[in-house]
Amino acid sequence: xxxxxxxxxxxxxxxxxxCTVASTFPFNKHPSLVAKDKRFYKERQxxxxxxxxxxxxxxxxxxxxxxxxxGSDEPGTAACPNGxxxxxxxxxxxxxxxxxxxxxxxxxxxxxxxEYNSHIRCQNSCRxxxxxxxxxxxxxxxxxxxxxxxxxxxxxxxxxxxREKQSQLRDLEQVAEDLQVQLEEHRRRKQETDRIMESAxxxxxxxxxxxxxxxxxxxxxxxxxxxxxxxxxxxNVVFALDEERVLSEDEALALLAGEHQMDxxxxxxxxxxVLRTGDSVKIKGIxxxxxxxxxxxxxxxxxxxxxxxxxxxxxxxEAYETANAExxxxxxxxTIDYGPDWEFLFLGSxxxxxxxxxxxxxxxxxxxxxxQSASGAExxxxxxxxxxxxxxxxxxQMRYESxxxxxxxxxxxxxxxxxxxxxxxxxxxxxxxxxxYVMDFQTPVACQPVLEQQGVHSEL
Numbered sequence: 442x443x444x445x446x447x448x449x450x451x452x453x454x455x456x457x458x459x460c461t462v463a464s465t466f467p468f469n470k471h472p473s474l475v476a477k478d479k480r481f482y483k484e485r486q487x488x489x490x491x492x493x494x495x496x497x498x499x500x501x502x503x504x505x506x507x508x509x510x511x512g513s514d515e516p517g518t519a520a521c522p523n524g525x526x527x528x529x530x531x532x533x534x535x536x537x538x539x540x541x542x543x544x545x546x547x548x549x550x551x552x553x554x555x556e557y558n559s560h561i562r563c564q565n566s567c568r569x570x571x572x573x574x575x576x577x578x579x580x581x582x583x584x585x586x587x588x589x590x591x592x593x594x595x596x597x598x599x600x601x602x603x604r605e606k607q608s609q610l611r612d613l614e615q616v617a618e619d620l621q622v623q624l625e626e627h628r629r630r631k632q633e634t635d636r637i638m639e640s641a642x643x644x645x646x647x648x649x650x651x652x653x654x655x656x657x658x659x660x661x662x663x664x665x666x667x668x669x670x671x672x673x674x675x676x677n678v679v680f681a682l683d684e685e686r687v688l689s690e691d692e693a694l695a696l697l698a699g700e701h702q703m704d705x706x707x708x709x710x711x712x713x714x715v716l717r718t719g720d721s722v723k724i725k726g727i728x729x730x731x732x733x734x735x736x737x738x739x740x741x742x743x744x745x746x747x748x749x750x751x752x753x754x755x756x757x758x759e760a761y762e763t764a765n766a767e768x769x770x771x772x773x774x775x776t777i778d779y780g781p782d783w784e785f786l787f788l789g790s791x792x793x794x795x796x797x798x799x800x801x802x803x804x805x806x807x808x809x810x811x812x813q814s815a816s817g818a819e820x821x822x823x824x825x826x827x828x829x830x831x832x833x834x835x836x837x838q839m840r841y842e843s844x845x846x847x848x849x850x851x852x853x854x855x856x857x858x859x860x861x862x863x864x865x866x867x868x869x870x871x872x873x874x875x876x877x878y879v880m881d882f883q884t885p886v887a888c889q890p891v892l893e894q895q896g897v898h899s900e901l
Contacts, residue, residue: 482502482516485499486498486499487499488501488502488514490508490509490510490511490513490514491509491511491513492509492510492511492513494509494510494511495508495509495510497509497514501514502514502515502516503515503516503518504518504520505518505519505520506520507520507521507522507524509521511523512524512525512540515540518540518543519540519541519543519544519555520540521540522540522541523540524539524540525537525538525539525540526538526539526540526542526543526550526555528549528550528551528552528554528555529550529552529554530550530551530552530567531552531567532552532567532568532570532571533551533552533567533568533570533571533574534571534574538550538555542555543555543556544556544557544558544559545559546559546560546561547561548561548563551565551566551567551570552565552567553565584861584862584863585861585888585891587863587885588861588862588863588885588887588888589885589888589890591863591885591888592784592885592886592888595784595787595885595886596782596783596784596886598787599779599780599782599783599784599785599786599787600782600783602783602786602787603779603783603786606771606774606775607775609771610768610771610772610775613764613767613768613771614768616764617761617764617765617768620757620760620761620764621761623757624754624757624758624761627750627753627754627757628754630750630753630754631747631750631751631754634743634746634747634749634750635747637743637746637747638740638743638744638746638747640743654705654708654709654713655705657713657716657724658705658708658709658713660677660724661673661674661677661678661708661724663676663677667704667705668702668703668704669697669702669703669708669712670701670702671690671693671694671697671701671702672693674688674693674696674697674712675687675688675689675690675693676725677724677725678693678696678716678722678723678724678725679722679723679725680721680722680723681720681721681722681723684723684725688722696711696712696715696722697711697712698711698712774789774807777789777807777825778828779807780836780886784886785806785807785836785886788806788807788865788884788886789806789807789808791805791806791865792804792805792808793805793806793865793866793867793882794867795866795867795868795869795870797869797870799814799815800812800813800814800815801813802822802867802870802880804857804867804880804882806825806839806882807825808824808825809821809822809823809824809825809841810822810823810824810841810844810855810857810878810880820844820845820853821844821845821853822841822844822845822853822854822855822878823840823841823842823843823844823852823853823854823855823878824841824842824843824844825839825841826840826841826842826843827839827840828840829856834889836859836887837858837859837887838856838857838858838859839856839857839859839882840854840855840856840857841854841855841856841857842854844876847875847876850875850876851875851876851877852876853876853877853878854876854877854878855877855878855879855880856877856878856879856880857879857880857882858879858880858881858882859882859883859884859886859887860881860882860883860884860887861883861884861885861887861888861889862883862884862885862887862888863885864883864884864885865883865884865885865886866882866883866884867880867881867882867883868880868881868882868883869881
């Protein structure tokens with residue numbers, strides 16, 4: 442009769458007197474399973490159930506019969522329904538499974554020990570699993586080592602970048618101070634040119650219609666033949682100091698530079714220069730009234746100077762506003778927590794993209810998160826809020842809040858989890874609940890040194 446058969450008979454008996462069979466899984470074969478409660482399993486004449494409910498002879502421990510209500514007398518068998526079976530899994534990781542899974546036709550232990558009395562025959566896969574796990578652990582350790590080396594480089598770059606931005610801020614503040622001095626000077630000069638222009642206009646009187654070169658030429662050209670003659674000059678031009686005396690033919694000819702007639706181009710460079718000063722001769726006005734012509738060159742020069750100064754002032758004002766905007770933006774960015782060694786500072790000028798189905802997600806650290814559809818429509822999934830990690834690892838998560846509202850829902854928010862890796866990239870995006878997004882963001886600066894590395898089990 443087999444041990445299993447005897448154990449089954451014993452379970453059916455009302456008394457344990459006949460059960461002298463040794464356990465299928467002797468207690469001494471599973472020393473590690475009792476490590477946590479080792480004091481309870483010290484071999485002695487009697488065993489007290491861990492819950493204190495019963496005392497039994499020690500030889501009944503692991504005898505494939507459940508004596509304790511808490512199942513503590515059968516740590517290595519499936520006798521107790523609420524008990525746990527220990528998988529030794531030599532070459533891999535030992536672990537417990539519920540007793541209900543023992544001999545159920547499914548191999549739960551990689552060493553197949555849980556199906557010791559089952560029709561199924563399982564292959565021992567612990568060695569392969571152990572090798573695979575060791576390779577994974579080694580890969581993870583290599584990634585961690587490489588990531589920590591890259592992190593150190595980024596820390597050094599972060600310190601330099603921080604100092605550079607501090608220097609940039611000081612330079613911008615100096616530029617703003619210099620521009621403010623220039624701004625005050627240009628404002629003073631503009632006021633001066635405006636005053637000069639106003640004085641020039643006042644000095645030349647109120648401008649009346651038809652006092653330009655063309656209009657005066659047409660006024661003198663009485664017969665509208667496109668030229669001015671001596672007779673026309675005598676009829677329309679008078680002396681400034683003696684308006685009653687009529688110009689002689691010789692005087693009129695002299696005003697025409699010795700020519701008996703001239704066109705507008707010659708007029709502009711001869712008689713016009715004499716008429717516009719109004720010092721010697723003037724145009725006879727309507728009803729015999731004479732008017733002094735405006736000195737357009739003087740006014741135009743003053744106007745041009747005023748316009749140039751206004752343009753220069755505007756240019757300095759724009760430069761001053763730009764410098765102040767850059768100062769404000771730089772100060773804002775310098776107030777952000779970039780980590781204890783500024784290791785996250787390099788992320789502040791970067792954006793990372795990931796396409797998931799028809800959407801493209803963009804993460805700009807310390808700025809915003811967006812989602813763009815295939816049609817090009819962009820939606821904000823939140824703007825930078827704060828670090829949201831645990832007290833022991835504050836810099837493992839980023840929170841982005843106050844994105845665009847969902848239809849009949851809350852505003853969109855995103856939680857970004859930082860994981861260790863040798864590259865900086867956005868790895869995954871999910872929406873576990875409506876308008877609440879989670880991202881996996883890999884970067885070397887998320888790598889943390891392991892103070893006490895958990896090695897592979899000694900049985901490996």
